[in-house]
Amino acid sequence: MKFRKMLPIPLFVVALTTAVFADHVTVDYDHAEHFNQIKTYSWSKVQTANSIWDDRVKDAIDQELSAKGWMQASSGGDVTLVAIEKTSIHQQYDTFYDGFGGWRRFVSFGESTTTVDNYEVGTLIVSMFDGNSKQLIWRGASSSDLSGNPEKNTKNLDKDVQKMFKNFPPKKTS
Numbered sequence: 001m002k003f004r005k006m007l008p009i010p011l012f013v014v015a016l017t018t019a020v021f022a023d024h025v026t027v028d029y030d031h032a033e034h035f036n037q038i039k040t041y042s043w044s045k046v047q048t049a050n051s052i053w054d055d056r057v058k059d060a061i062d063q064e065l066s067a068k069g070w071m072q073a074s075s076g077g078d079v080t081l082v083a084i085e086k087t088s089i090h091q092q093y094d095t096f097y098d099g100f101g102g103w104r105r106f107v108s109f110g111e112s113t114t115t116v117d118n119y120e121v122g123t124l125i126v127s128m129f130d131g132n133s134k135q136l137i138w139r140g141a142s143s144s145d146l147s148g149n150p151e152k153n154t155k156n157l158d159k160d161v162q163k164m165f166k167n168f169p170p171k172k173t174s
Contacts, residue, residue, distance in 0.1 A: 024142065024143045025141070025164050031170075033170075035168075035169035035170055038070070039071060040072070040077040041070055041078065041079045042075050044080045044081060044129075046083045047084045047085065053085060053157075057161075058083065060157055060158050060161040063161075077131055080129045081126065083127075084124075085122060086122075086123050087123070096112065096113050096115075097111075098112075122145075122153070123141060123142070124157070125141045126164065127139045138170070142164055
């Protein structure tokens with residue numbers, strides 16, 4: 001009987017942990033743009049905190065756009081791309097209770113211990129600008145937790161860029 005009462009607690013903790021480490025990808029675009037008429041792109045800027053990552057970001061995006069039938073032009077493409085990466089430190093607070101009434105919100109006769117865990121989050125923002133008007137026509141952003149393992153971070157980058165371009169090019173809605 002006690003086991004059945006305790007089961008929801010670990011499941012809740014696992015659900016929260018999964019949500020914390022999940023990747024987050026968003027995309028927005030100009031709904032009036034005719035993406036089916038765009039065939040070429042050129043790079044304006046790739047900026048990361050670590051210059052080693054510049055080529056990795058560019059290669060991941062080039063691979064996705066190439067798979068969609070777009071061709072890279074050295075300059076003067078139908079659209080101009082900008083990719084910017086930033087990193088930030090996030091904190092997670094964990095409080096543990098011991099003693100009587102530890103899981104009750106207002107009544108606790110035990111002691112509590114709170115720990116702070118810092119973790120690094122990387123955010124990649126990819127913007128597409130119309131080659132003629134220079135107006136923003138598409139933007140994708142992805143955020144994910146970074147590890148100390150460059151190979152794992154590269155796999156996460158590739159996965160996030162694939163998610164970003166999953167439904168690309170967008171269909172005209174008007």
